[in-house]
Amino acid sequence: MKTVRIGAAQGFYGDTIEPAVATAEKGNVQYICFDALAELTMAILVKDKRKNENAGFTKDISVQMKALLPYVKDKGIKLLTNGGGINPIGAQQEILRVAREMGIKDLKVAVVTGDNVLDRIPEFEEKGYSLNHLDTDESIDHIKEKLEFANAYIGAQPIVRALEAGADIVVTGRTTDTAQFLAPLIYEFDWGQEEWDKLASGVFMGHLLECSAQSTGGNFSGNWQDIEGFDQIGYPIAEVSRNGEFIVSKVEERGGLVTVDTVKEQMLYEIHDPSAYLTPDVIVDLTNVRLENVGPNQVKVTGTRGKPRPDTLKVVMGYENGYAGQVIVGFSWPDAMLKAKKVDEIIRIQLERKGLNYEEIRTDFMGYNSLSGPLAHENESELNEVYLRMAVKAKTKQEAGLFSRLFPPLALNGPPSMSGFSGNTAPRALLGMWATLLPREEVEKQIKVEIAEV
């Protein structure tokens, strides 16, 4: 009985490629799929492109291709990535360049475009589409002028078309995180556009694979101490049957753990209503899913249900939202916390005296409450050391930059034993996110699939 084996390669921009190389070598897979784009990634890529017209895709695509192209040629493994980001054509060109440099021939690289709708916002408004925020229903008017990017989340169908055209590699811009993973199944099994349960199962498989080792023991909240091989963890592999059922595993030689317990944590990751997980291809219902340990590091997944796909696509836009300035300084025992609190007080007085009116001033005590906020409450007085972290939100980069200059003098002028100062950090641009919905045909009519060859 025919099955399709798919390996996960990337959970975010900046991930390591090593586990995917192991999967290519020993995982017996036909496809390796990447999810390079978190919500925040598009903002980073927009900034890159502003500095250099040819940039705007995830730069690690070069390293990834160098590592995996030999397997594409030797084993016929196909690579699917949304690392094109804000410049998918640039990414396609880069892949071709790497292939040429490696002397690789007869390679078809497809690119999918059309997700970028930034220039079409006025057109959408003219047509009377509401661009109000999806969660809050606020009007877009006050941020419209500050938009830096706007991309629709597109689904698997354009990638399927690229595979049908014989592509070895498909690079896209903003797709759903799971589109890369679903597309090969539609292509291989010829699933129809209304076979909802199968499509939903394919999406769910993608969901379990798209965050690297988060289903193979990474970030596991259970008995994480017992997991072996974090130093060379394996990324998930799915073996999918024609009916959509699948088994999650990993390369045996790599570390990590695949059990019902590690997989179920990923099952709900970044999901809202589990009976209606919206994607462009299908609405996924996870409430009947069955997870089953069927062997060492093997979990069988059945029971995923699907409902007809929505008539709209989600669009996420980013807008300029001021700058953050930040300082981190340490204090030692005795009274580490008291000293840190005193410096916080001093800085706030100085800010007021200097008339620096930041939109927000935030204080955290690293080692005490910086990751727990008001939920931290234990052992405040016994800390051996604590780091004061202060951050401000300013309208301009210059104002944000002024903040950190207040700190160095306090090493001599304030409470004793302020140390561990790692230098002034440059202000960081803040980005607001705006999510809305558009009629899908408005986006889909602009989607293009093009192939180039070396």
Add this chain to the structure above:
Amino acid sequence: MAVVKLKDIAQARSGDKGNIVNIGVFAPNQAIYEEFLAQLTPERIKAHFAGLVKGEVLRYELPNIFGLNFVCKEALAGGGSSSLRLDNLGKCFGSNMLRLEIEVADHLLVDIKK
């Protein structure tokens, strides 16, 4: 009856979407899942995260995996890329969920090792 911290009996993982954080919480078996259903109400979770979560908390039930999914709105001080928080992606909400205490009948705890 024993009072136990979720840390000792449950799993939890959190993630972000815009200004929303979701927290999946998992019970080790049916009996303890039923205690979760009774005691981990959206109101209790909202109170637990007071100061971090400004909006409403919704709860979804997944008896098939003994899981509850809490969706917390206005939970990231504006969302990952514009928040001044260090945990700007809400990764630690799961861990902080495990601070919660619930009451469980002693016999239900006999076979649970976490």
